Amino acid sequence: MYEPVDSPDETTLFPYHDRTPPTTADVIRARRAVEEYLPRTPLVRSEALSAEFDADVYLKREDTLPTGAFKVRGGVRLVSQLASEFQDPGVITASTGNHGQSIAYAGRVFDVPVTIVVPEDANPSKATAIERFGASVVFHGEAFDDARERAETMAAEQGYRYVHSGNEPLLVAGVGTAGLELVEECPEIDYLFCPVGGGSSAAGYCLTVGELSEATVVGVQSEAAPAMYHAWSEGHLEPAKRMDTFAEGIATRVPFYLTTSVLRDRLEEFRLVSESAIERGVKDLFTEETIVAEGASATSLAGMRQRREELRGKTVALPISGRNLSPERFQRIIGTEP
Numbered sequence: 001m002y003e004p005v006d007s008p009d010e011t012t013l014f015p016y017h018d019r020t021p022p023t024t025a026d027v028i029r030a031r032r033a034v035e036e037y038l039p040r041t042p043l044v045r046s047e048a049l050s051a052e053f054d055a056d057v058y059l060k061r062e063d064t065l066p067t068g069a070f071k072v073r074g075g076v077r078l079v080s081q082l083a084s085e086f087q088d089p090g091v092i093t094a095s096t097g098n099h100g101q102s103i104a105y106a107g108r109v110f111d112v113p114v115t116i117v118v119p120e121d122a123n124p125s126k127a128t129a130i131e132r133f134g135a136s137v138v139f140h141g142e143a144f145d146d147a148r149e150r151a152e153t154m155a156a157e158q159g160y161r162y163v164h165s166g167n168e169p170l171l172v173a174g175v176g177t178a179g180l181e182l183v184e185e186c187p188e189i190d191y192l193f194c195p196v197g198g199g200s201s202a203a204g205y206c207l208t209v210g211e212l213s214e215a216t217v218v219g220v221q222s223e224a225a226p227a228m229y230h231a232w233s234e235g236h237l238e239p240a241k242r243m244d245t246f247a248e249g250i251a252t253r254v255p256f257y258l259t260t261s262v263l264r265d266r267l268e269e270f271r272l273v274s275e276s277a278i279e280r281g282v283k284d285l286f287t288e289e290t291i292v293a294e295g296a297s298a299t300s301l302a303g304m305r306q307r308r309e310e311l312r313g314k315t316v317a318l319p320i321s322g323r324n325l326s327p328e329r330f331q332r333i334i335g336t337e338p
């Protein structure tokens, strides 16, 4: 049994949480597990966006992964390395979305019990998706933080391995394997625009595309949830005052120590975009490409549109980070007049 230890940020850590930021070598080591259990995702030229930007725009289709989002790369790598003492009790985490599906999927692959704590009013279809991967769902509390505290208490009392959503070097390294695939197929890339929530995805691209190619990695966050933006630009780990984006994949209130340290070192540019620009991105990805992308994914398209001039004639990569958008939200966005 483990009790929480002092944390450099406002989240909870246990003694088994390694605080060493991951390296490019860690991403390369993560490759084997990810390759064995997940399909490689396609890299596809977007004719519509290439025309719009007068550039070569490539979409990295992370939405084609079995959970519909990139996070499962990290889940598979983390659970593949689970210490034997946690094999029987299993792992626990709190999530309202793609992180929960990722850990549930990885638990099924490695035959490890998984418990996901979600707030009581969580979208029932999200809970069903998690249960389909064989995990148990515990409903607790009104807000995400109530669910998170419940998961932490259960970990301390019942001996589960608590999976942090950002301060996990193995998660970040696993997520980074998307960037390895990208540089192999398209080494001439000039820019990569990446959505930022807790920063694991951007950290993974900085360690791969940023390290192994000439590309500039640009992080993009909603101005309605700018926690990591402030951590990156001001060098502190204070929770943001505002956190009300509709895009739940990037709805992070507290900056994470580990991802912030990678991004402070390596991320060259970070932009904030409006909620309406994100909605516009969701709509355009559907009407132009017939891709259903959740709000978090469309954030980076909104970021590209702030940089139109510089992108002319360049090779640009845009990860489609996930497709888990509720039908109600999708209909509302698609139904609005242009």
Ligand SMILES: *Cc1c(COP(=O)(O)O)cnc(C)c1O
Pocket (backbone or CB within 6 Å): 069, 070, 071, 098, 099, 195, 196, 197, 198, 199, 200, 201, 202, 249, 250, 294, 296, 297, 321, 322, 323
């Ligand atoms: C989690 C998530 C993000 C943000 O990734 P971080 O690693 O938390 O910054 C972006 N898009 C989707 C679909 C996500 O699920």
